[in-house]
Amino acid sequence: MIIRVRQVAAVCALGAALTACAATPQAPRAKAAHPAPSAAAPSHPPTLAPGPAGLTPVFKHGPRTADKAVALTFDADMTADQGARAAAGERFDNPRLIATLRALKVQATVFMTGRWAEEYPAEARSIGRDPLFEVANHSYSHYAFTGDCYGLPTLSEDRMRSDVERAYTAFREAGVPDAMPYFRFPGGCYDRTALKALTPAGVTAVQWDVVSGDAFATDADAVASQVLEGVRPGSVVVMHCTRSAAPATERAVRRIVPELRARGYRFVKVSQLIGAKGLS
Template sequence: MAVQKTRRRWPVIVFALVITLLLGAAGLYQVANARSFQLAGKLTNRVETTEKLVALTFDDGPDEHTQEIIDALAAERAPATFFVVGAQMEANPGMAEALVKAGHQLANHTYTHRRMIFVSEETVAGEIERTDRLIRAAGQQGEIFFRPPTGKKLVTLPLYLSEHDRHTVMWDLEPDSGATPTAAEIVTQVGQEVRPGSIILLHPWYQSGQNTRDAIKDLTATLRADGYRFVTVGELLARA
């Protein structure tokens, strides 16, 4: 009889273990992808303010489209923050310097754009510090903000950032992530969802970023017509 009861319990025990593992995995996924939370250190995804300020941020790059992006932003006098990839800076010499010269801010998006979860502290340090040196060499002054590739962070990365007093900058609006909207759709979504203090994430690089590049002029013009003023991430965080 005891053996039969034990056999009947095994499916229940196995089921409970599977559920526990699934819940644990779901929890880790939520923490790794959270835009407004990380396990350690400073993180901002939007600044609470009544001023109609907005920070445009561009991930990845730079590449051969840099001057096109600079010209589009200049047309509306819109400074932006570029979360650059170290390997791309080396592959496209002079482009990061051109961004700084045009009045934009450079920030760190790692050297290789690898996902920064389940990695060693040495990997984190190498990815960040190598890119920091390139950003300094391009002429960026002041604090260098950080954004993890695809926004993913778990334990090692936040601990490193906290120990080195680094500030993680996420976003609250991403009109071109995970899809290929038209330029008009990008402009419409931003116009509908933007709030004072918003940090907008855009991906204007490579051939896949053509629609985003096409949207920059109308996007900046639309926000300015609605009373918004463009600032860098550093300027926005100074209001926090």
């Protein structure tokens, strides 16, 4: 049975756009699932116990408690073969968004593709070394882990784990010291086969319960309203850190953050929600 998140049309469009020039990923360059943490980082970031039959666990939201914590997450998307588009001037990064999160002192989790880290190593390193943020894995290639996933090219089962491991290698080479053992499926699409293939990687798959609708959106107020209407205690919000594909995100964040704080919410990283889930 395929378990799939059916997002809004804008997210579908993002998946198609991000694979317009995609090519088959190269052979993996790493064997370790994720880099060893440095002395400054927690030695054992919180993860969920394996699911039934030892499958990769899936996390969608934190505890629905009176402690009104919410995790803003940002997918830094770039496919394996979009270098030519970047060289031609298309921007897959969003420095202004990161600067706004810093100015507002918002903790956040950035799910980064390995190809993005290769294209923007200084930005990846800056995000990864900032205590406000944590870097997690969004695959190397941004290829789908199931068929029929918003038009994304599909990885074969025997390439799934190596694609995840290659992303961790790209993070290390960019200077990200402690990428977290969390993985977000491209398109949010996964099935039992994908969960089984990633079991040896030791990651927790992270989904979401609030879709921002920021993909290709130009109306920041509409994005903000969708987030504000959907957030509950423990929510994980999916947004994007890709300037060309999500141009309204930074403006939406400037409305979302103060309004949620006025409602009594505090912003946390995904690791904090997972840690709270493990204790609940």
